[in-house]
Amino acid sequence: GQNIDQPTEMTATEGAIVQINCTYQTSGFNGLFWYQQHAGEAPTFLSYNVLDGLEEKGRFSSFLSRSKGYSYLLLKELQMKDSASYLCAVMDSNYQLIWGAGTKLIIKP
Amino acid sequence: IAGITQAPTSQILAAGRRMTLRCTQDMRHNAMYWYRQDLGLGLRLIHYSNTAGTTGKGEVPDGYSVSRANTDDFPLTLASAVPSQTSVYFCASSKTSGDKPDTQYFGPGTRLTVL
Numbered sequence: 001g002q003n004i005d006q007p008t009e010m011t012a013t014e015g016a017i018v019q020i021n022c023t024y025q026t027s028g029f030n031g032l033f034w035y036q037q038h039a040g041e042a043p044t045f046l047s048y049n050v051l052d053g054l055e056e057k058g059r060f061s062s063f064l065s066r067s068k069g070y071s072y073l074l075l076k077e078l079q080m081k082d083s084a085s086y087l088c089a090v091m092d093s094n095y096q097l098i099w100g101a102g103t104k105l106i107i108k109p
Numbered sequence: 110i111a112g113i114t115q116a117p118t119s120q121i122l123a124a125g126r127r128m129t130l131r132c133t134q135d136m137r138h139n140a141m142y143w144y145r146q147d148l149g150l151g152l153r154l155i156h157y158s159n160t161a162g163t164t165g166k167g168e169v170p171d172g173y174s175v176s177r178a179n180t181d182d183f184p185l186t187l188a189s190a191v192p193s194q195t196s197v198y199f200c201a202s203s204k205t206s207g208d209k210p211d212t213q214y215f216g217p218g219t220r221l222t223v224l
Contacts (some may be wrong), residue, residue, distance in 0.1 A: 004151065030209075033212070042151070042199060042215035044215070045212050045214070058149070096207075099151030099152040
């Protein structure tokens with residue numbers, strides 16, 4: 001079966017760094033997406049990885065290891081506005097997105 | 110309009126009633142999608158359309174139908190609503206026709222409660 005696993009909830013301190021992990025088992029792989037979703041709002045695109053390695057985009061970075069079925073999202077210099085859910089999704093062989101349940105990130109002052 | 114709009118924003122519906130959730134995009138995207146989001150679960154694909162005139166079933170299509178008469182609109186119909194269809198429904202679109210990796214962009218969602 002297809003499965004995406006990520007922690008349910010994480011807590012971090014303003015100004016710190018946090019890493020959100022995602023492991024996956026899917027039928028085929030056409031890339032991994034990270035989305036941010038604030039409470040009561042729509043998911044918004046953060047990053048896309050299809051090759052192994054680290055992609056950096058400002059305070060956010062995303063890493064992929066295809067051989068390990070593993071990705072992480074790294075958030076630096078945390079701000080209160082980063083409090084949100086972070087969704088990991090894998091595009092399978094049919095170009096459909098398979099979604100994890102999301103990680104709720106709580107930022108404390 | 111800029112992006113994707115959905116209507117209504119929220120709705121309370123009696124079980125057994127018919128309901129259509131509307132979705133319109135102005136980005137001339139080829140592919141459109143309907144998802145439901147339930148607490149503790151990932152987004153689940155209900156139906157999709159790779160181009161105008163075509164539709165396909167996702168992971169959880171039972172009890173739902175869609176149509177894609179033109180590029181911009183992708184309505185989702187619940188023929189006879191049941192309480193298990195209580196959820197937040199998101200419409201999304203992507204530029205390509207579902208035949209290559211592409212980013213999906215989401216509408217604001219419709220919160221539906223079936224009593």
